[in-house]
Amino acid sequence: MRKMTFLVFTLIVLLSIVSIAAETIKIAAVLPLTGAVAAYGQQGKQGILLANEMFPEVLGKKIEVVFIDTKSEKAETANAVARAIDYEKVNAIIGELISGNSLAGSAVADKKKIPMVTPASTNPLVTQGKKYMFRVCFIDPFQGEIAAKFAYENLGARNVVIFTDIEQDYCVGLANFFKKTFTALGGTIYEEYYRTGDQDFSAQLTDALSRNPDILYVPGYYTEIALIARQARQFGFYGPILAGDGAEAQQLIEIGGDAVNDVYYTTHYHPDAAQTEIASVFIEKFQEKYGERPSAMSALNFDAYLIIYDAIKRAGSDDPEAIAQALRETKEFKGVTGVIKMGPDGNPIKSVVINKVENGEFKFVTVVNP
């Protein structure tokens, strides 16, 4: 037994020496590959794999992507980030996708001074006060404001019931930003609450629908949105349901079926509204490789990889400190989801796209520029 332990230990040491000696730059992709938001992790992985295939080398070194699963959980994310830095010795990190998890992970990365880029976490707290945390998406104060204006002006809603997922920092934040703008416009709000993983919303819906809302605002994630939509239709609510960028996943349509028709959501991108040159290349290559149209989540992950690639190139070094500095100075980065200028706190300034579900497909509705 002791011999065995010794052998394993030696092997680990040898392997780590080999990996340091090799001329590679390591990037960790800390993603929710299983669990509540597994669909995001899988879409993200597709985007990163494609990006790695299209841009495999920088500064004459090969880029190696290490995928680490977070099970969609906060504690697992913190562990995954620590493992990426201490054990895998990565130069930069992509991840996590959902805000609550990114908050847990970014605290670790920031302490260890390794640059981390989240593709899709939109809650402002994720980057607030952190020097090594960046993102390639817009933030929720803007998303919530656009959603509220869209609800009031385009959907003609005056009376809204918000469903808040109390476990998700993303959802709590977005609900509040929506509320602020919507009440300022003169609308009325009533609130219901739930938690990620809940399956039964009958009690909340019974209460909510007794208030005759014009629309429901559910700024959570796709599984719960689909279940809420399904049960809401069963209780006789046929009005529009508005959501945030957490809605976009094929599972929304698969689980929701007909019930998710007339679900509108604010998001980052739609293939029909592609603006940059790289976007058309990306859409073409993605369809070639996977045989389907890329989702916003795949596009954002592609951008996260590319912005790190771009930063390493501009820095002329793979030193984490230099990469972080180059990321802070990003000015005219042309990504798939738009042009990124890194603002204060590592938050880019970008436009919001509004899509809707129509007969089982995500359709482009409009785009709102900042």
Place this chain on the structure above:
Amino acid sequence: MRMTLPIFLQNLANGILLGGLYALIAIGYSMVYGILRLINFAHGDVFMMGTYFAFYGVTLFLLPWWLAFVVAIIGAGILGFLIDRIAYKPLRNAPRISSLITAIGMSIFLESLAVVIFGGIPKSFAPPRIYPKFFSKMLQIGSVRVQILTFFILGITALLIIFLIWFVYKTKIGMAMRAISTDIATTALMGVNVDLVIGITFAIGSALAGAGGILWAMKYPNVNPYMGFMPGLKAFIAAVIGGIGSIQGAMLGGFLLGMIEIMLVAFLPRFAGYRDIFAFIILIIILMYKPSGILGAKLEEKV
């Protein structure tokens, strides 16, 4: 909160539906506990596996939905039998804590196995792809809207309870089960094949979990490797409330828990996000003040 009579009745209907599902899962839990004094934490994962069997029966093997459901329930039963043979039987004479830890290990094993085989992305168990749309239709009774599926859940739960009570009290195997729950060693000396009887108990309990899983997925069409975790714990709580080991108790506990959860959200919507916490608080209170549950103390024999 706004509480009028129609809203209250609607919530009553909601509670009965949720409670019926809890009851169905809790019965299987309770049977296994009654006979072995083993909290089978893998019960929720058999529930998940049964649902996947039904899902793939329809989508991959293209069976008619009702046949796929029956096959899946039998499959869950066989899985339960195998779990007992592989994981619990070798530990029959070990301290109870060893079996408990093995049960937790089995639960994690099944979840991880499902992630590897079926993938982590949720599958949709929605009509009309899996089963006819008829079941998800709504009936309007006065001001109350009830899903047609609700009546099936209640009907199936009632039938199963009648069958199980008959089985446990009127058949030879049932008698052997009751004997084992009192004293395994003596029962074995009487010439009863103890391992077979325990295996059958696991098979029945697991088949119930499989049936519960399928009905659950018909109501909440989101099938994923971790879907059994929370319903499994809730069923455990329901079984404890009713008096763990008692079939009637498990049913009563299931309905009570479902009703409490729905009414809690209905009367205190602000705390809707914390409903699971309240379920566990109830568990703690019951364990502290009446660990035998509501019906547990009255019954001398537990199965």
